[in-house]
Amino acid sequence: MHTFMKPTALLASFMALSVLSACGTTAAPKDQAADGSVKPTAAATTQATAAVKMKTETSEELYEKAKKEGKLVVYSPSARANDAKKTFEAKYPGISVEVFKLKSNELMDKLMREQDAGLNNADVIITKEVSGAVGEEMVKPGRVYTYLPEDIAPKVDEPFRTKDGYANYLEMRTLYYNTEAYSKAPVSNWWDLTTPEWKGKSYLVDPLISPAFMDLFTAMVVNSEDMKKAYKDKFGKDIELTGTPNAGYEFIKQLYANNPVILKGSSDVLDAIGKAGTKSPAVGIAVSGDERKIEDDGLKVAPIYDLKPKTSVPDAGYLYMVKNAPHENAGKLFIRWMMGETDGQGAGVEPFNELGAWVPRSDVKTKNAIPYEQLNMWAYDHKGFYDNATKVRDFVIKLK
Template sequence: MNTLRNLMAAAILAMPAPLMAQTLDEINKLNQMTPEELLPLALAEGTVTVYSFTSRIGKVEAAFEAAYPGIDMKGFDISSTEQIELLIEESEDFITNADVIYISDTPVVLVKIFDGGIIQPYIPPRIIDRVPPALRDPILTQRLSTKVLMYNEEAHPEGPPVDSLWDLTRDEWRGRVFMVDPLERGDYLDLMTQIFLHADEMAAAYEEEFGRPIVLDGVENAGQQFIADFFANDPVLVDSTDDVNAAVGAIGQENPPLGFTSYSDRRDNEEEGWALQVANDVKPSPGIIFPAILAIADKPNNPAAARLAIDFMMGDETEFGGPGLAPFYVPGDYLSRTDIPQHPDAIPLDDFNAWLLTASEAATAVRDEVADFIVTLR
């Protein structure tokens, strides 16, 4: 983390000093401004810094600067886990580097940095009625992302080679399921936590798969039993989602592995030579679907540019949202705006069987319990 901070500090040195803390009236006034009203203020600021959990921020940066040539967007690709640590550390040091925070891992975000006053919500007024209340309260969801079981559809044109998550505990899949280490990336820990929380469904899926009720072996429930059995079957833990994608999706394999990764990474199949596809019908669920949220730092250096950037990332008035949403209008991402059609090459959201990630203090406590349990399995 110190290395990351040093690299970022070097990039941020040229930024203007933080503005004086704004009054509530000033914040409310900015929150009600249109993009046209924000623009001259944002041009005077001249820059906006974004912490982003996805590398697609590079494409957003190029598109934003093309739309607003007088504003320099500085995008930093930082995982949600690292962002949370960094934002807390900066807050303790009374430092504000990011103006916009683009992040997932909502169970931790809401408890540790939203309730902690490190970030504040902002919803562009022109789109507020086009985002369902559940996706803008208490903080704005830009899209729903995923961590789901994927397979190689070139090797398996008839569909996935498994029909249950419990298949991943069989000997034939020993050492042949890839996943980013859940102790390093919060979204994969969220996946394990949801398996724990959906214990009744996991128990029913076990009985359906093996023809007998599950017998627990010193654990609390069927979800925890799956986690224990899964890790006992030697999953391959890697550093990045790209590592999972390459292992699972590379074309030309006779017997490729399976892996938990992002459904939206199918967008790179042609460019990367992959054949990734989601195992949507795996029982009881292929994984999780979760919010990717946009927020503003509690005391942003560039408050007008921050709001203009979020407005841009929520898409324009064209049919598919224009260049601000183009990096996210892909199969496997589900935009929060109801007026933009779902991507035609993706499973419709109503037919997608992933569990919707819920954020609460109780779920966050279970998440910590699951993390501690995984430590004992390693």
């Protein structure tokens, strides 16, 4: 039995602020040295590979078997799964798709409780990571597995081919600025936000209520050597820690000391800095998936795609088959559909290939100004995040 916190408790700790404020610190994880530096991990290099099933079953073969099953059940935090459902049912009559919309942490809890009770309800899940818990508590134990057929696999970009599990889309959190106030990006280094020039002029979502935003801070802690180098690039001298374990923690401390404006959601951040005519001098961290809101609401903001040391960490929507799926063939057929099929042109991928979202396939043309391959991001180190997320959370609590 593992000694890590169960996902339900882990996510409740992000969302229940009354509980959070009473939490104390935790012992340093085994991958963290006494000085706070984080030892490099395998970053899930074996997490998905043991479970990946590469056999190609054509859509026609799967459809013949799936018609006998008649349905499939999907758990997903994204409403876009319903868009894929509509086109799938039109393409494959005789198979109905039931989509249950659940937040990723709720999805994990529901699936694990069902499996532990011997119930096999779900066939496919679409899920975001939950501070590394999906990789550590669902993929590694074999509760779910990656289905990536060999006719599609060569077109899938790493690390979503052999390491992290297949993601049919990914987003990220990065800085946005007002294009009426600035003709070009006013920030090029995360450490810029700790300087007097930016005091009170940065907006962010409260990471204590958003695990995805907390992942950005955790990435800085796990990759503290990168943050250390970026500090020297900015200030021309080595960093001096002020009682913090490493440069990642030091950045978080200095950012909070510079009076950022904390809001509830990404859309709030974009509204605060981007309304036309305001020429807001502030910048804000928002999710790239809100690019549609920018267009719809006529906001005057643009993302910063190149920040030192890295712009962000992927926030990916992973596709997994569920162990002992009762409608296995229909589930595989639906995953192929959402992948875009062999040529990447299938309609099932269209809801996920939008502004602010990237499909990590070399044969799917992005709608964004910059392709996925050029995004300057840290890899998502599932184990590193899993081992450090609670510690980072507790550190942020003490800063509030």
